[in-house]
Amino acid sequence: MSKRLADCRIAIVGLGLMGASLAMDLVQRKLCREVRGVARRTATVLEAFFAGAVDLATNDLQTGVMGADIVILATPVRTILDMIREIGPSLQPGTLVMDMGSTKREVCAALDTLPPQVQPIGGHPMTGKETAGFQAAEPNLYVNATWVLTPLPRTQPESIALATELVEAVGAWPIVLPPARHDELVATISHLPYLLAGALVHTAADMAARDATVWDLAAGGFRDTSRVAASDTQMFLDILMTNRVAVLDQVDRFMLHLTDLRARLAAGDEDALRQKLAHSQATRKAWTPRR
Amino acid sequence: MSKRLADCRIAIVGLGLMGASLAMDLVQRKLCREVRGVARRTATVLEAFFAGAVDLATNDLQTGVMGADIVILATPVRTILDMIREIGPSLQPGTLVMDMGSTKREVCAALDTLPPQVQPIGGHPMTGKETAGFQAAEPNLYVNATWVLTPLPRTQPESIALATELVEAVGAWPIVLPPARHDELVATISHLPYLLAGALVHTAADMAARDATVWDLAAGGFRDTSRVAASDTQMFLDILMTNRVAVLDQVDRFMLHLTDLRARLAAGDEDALRQKLAHSQATRKAWTPRR
Numbered sequence: 366m367s368k369r370l371a372d373c374r375i376a377i378v379g380l381g382l383m384g385a386s387l388a389m390d391l392v393q394r395k396l397c398r399e400v401r402g403v404a405r406r407t408a409t410v411l412e413a414f415f416a417g418a419v420d421l422a423t424n425d426l427q428t429g430v431m432g433a434d435i436v437i438l439a440t441p442v443r444t445i446l447d448m449i450r451e452i453g454p455s456l457q458p459g460t461l462v463m464d465m466g467s468t469k470r471e472v473c474a475a476l477d478t479l480p481p482q483v484q485p486i487g488g489h490p491m492t493g494k495e496t497a498g499f500q501a502a503e504p505n506l507y508v509n510a511t512w513v514l515t516p517l518p519r520t521q522p523e524s525i526a527l528a529t530e531l532v533e534a535v536g537a538w539p540i541v542l543p544p545a546r547h548d549e550l551v552a553t554i555s556h557l558p559y560l561l562a563g564a565l566v567h568t569a570a571d572m573a574a575r576d577a578t579v580w581d582l583a584a585g586g587f588r589d590t591s592r593v594a595a596s597d598t599q600m601f602l603d604i605l606m607t608n609r610v611a612v613l614d615q616v617d618r619f620m621l622h623l624t625d626l627r628a629r630l631a632a633g634d635e636d637a638l639r640q641k642l643a644h645s646q647a648t649r650k651a652w653t654p655r656r
Numbered sequence: 657m658s659k660r661l662a663d664c665r666i667a668i669v670g671l672g673l674m675g676a677s678l679a680m681d682l683v684q685r686k687l688c689r690e691v692r693g694v695a696r697r698t699a700t701v702l703e704a705f706f707a708g709a710v711d712l713a714t715n716d717l718q719t720g721v722m723g724a725d726i727v728i729l730a731t732p733v734r735t736i737l738d739m740i741r742e743i744g745p746s747l748q749p750g751t752l753v754m755d756m757g758s759t760k761r762e763v764c765a766a767l768d769t770l771p772p773q774v775q776p777i778g779g780h781p782m783t784g785k786e787t788a789g790f791q792a793a794e795p796n797l798y799v800n801a802t803w804v805l806t807p808l809p810r811t812q813p814e815s816i817a818l819a820t821e822l823v824e825a826v827g828a829w830p831i832v833l834p835p836a837r838h839d840e841l842v843a844t845i846s847h848l849p850y851l852l853a854g855a856l857v858h859t860a861a862d863m864a865a866r867d868a869t870v871w872d873l874a875a876g877g878f879r880d881t882s883r884v885a886a887s888d889t890q891m892f893l894d895i896l897m898t899n900r901v902a903v904l905d906q907v908d909r910f911m912l913h914l915t916d917l918r919a920r921l922a923a924g925d926e927d928a929l930r931q932k933l934a935h936s937q938a939t940r941k942a943w944t945p946r947r
Contacts, residue, residue: 560914568913582845602929606924619855620911643889
């Protein structure tokens, strides 16, 4: 018998940007029976509860997940890995355990160690934001976002359906992918851009050490290209350390392209430079962000 | 006797994003006596005139600049270089010739070849936008933008004052810099980001050739990091070809930082990686864009 979202008690573990925004949507739109929030810091527990972001709140992981129909792990990736090892004994049979972590290979391997009566599925909503924490949370964060689901071989169709219902209920677009494929793809469009932004900021800081006027000249181009460098460092360390091979591979591929552009410019070969830049211009213009 | 902006007939050559936006501000705020627009394409001449963006319009360069008190060259850099060579004989004594080009060393060298009775000054408003052309023009584009002025040794204080009055009249912040210094600084915060965005789009296109799902996963991080890759290719070719040495230098410095980040990740040296990424995070957060 398959569960409906409306009947579910949902425990969201981690009340940062991702978890708290999801909780707000579930509570405000009355999409399920109950939303519990679990946060490490007592201040966050109190803040989330009194803001009405959750129906119940606790800083005790076991209490939070006990009796829940859906458990959603919404912390940085390596904290998710730790929690998966801890929660197994507290879960009731049939519980759907999902996560919102930014890499999926290691998370799905860990999810597969959960007791057999539990239903695991990986998840990752693609919502780019450089801010973090409960303060940054907002309703409707997931509207029009792509939300990747990475089922395990043991994940039953009803569980995929329930996860899909949740994703669609908050306005996002589900895409089902194998975990390793997900990690390769996000290495290209999320993890690589983060490293580029970091290296760019270091390059600008080097210039600023000679002439701080550089910060007055920096405008929209620099602002946008470097934005993700301001992201939470710990969150991205977790991402990079759990997706090293794919990220290194994409850095190398990027370096080939930058080296190629550099060579065309150094040679003063304007036609060759135009050809390559016109291609990236056309490609970028042809792509329309969902939001 | 120094001129006031209110008494000036201003000829703006090039009615793309930069030139037409400036013309709109001057006309709508009645900041000067007359605004003439010069565009190569007759369609643009008519469009600008009937939209009320200029008081007069022509596609004849000599007619446009004749009798003007201020001539503002607002085309891509190498077109500016060509026009400087052409307009000399049509300028009346005392005319202020300014440009809005994105590099300043070659432009200022060309400006210095104008007849001695003309007053040249280089200029570059820092307004990042990936759109181009008259259609993209808008009033108030320069509000709170930094606007670099690069006077020549022969530029008189009254001419710097008049250029400053113009810049401030449209809401921008003037900064006076030597041309070579300007070019080094913008190589870091504008020309390098453009090449990074181009190489990033090529990297994503490589991945898309294997799995087009990458475009569905790309979200805010990729959107912003790659945005400037959609910029006008010819405009940026002019920039790159007239600022090669400084751009190559900044690409090399960027590569050192990216290679360093890559090495720390490849070694799995999390503390070293954290240190470098926390530094760029703090630097990026400490910088506040003017707008």
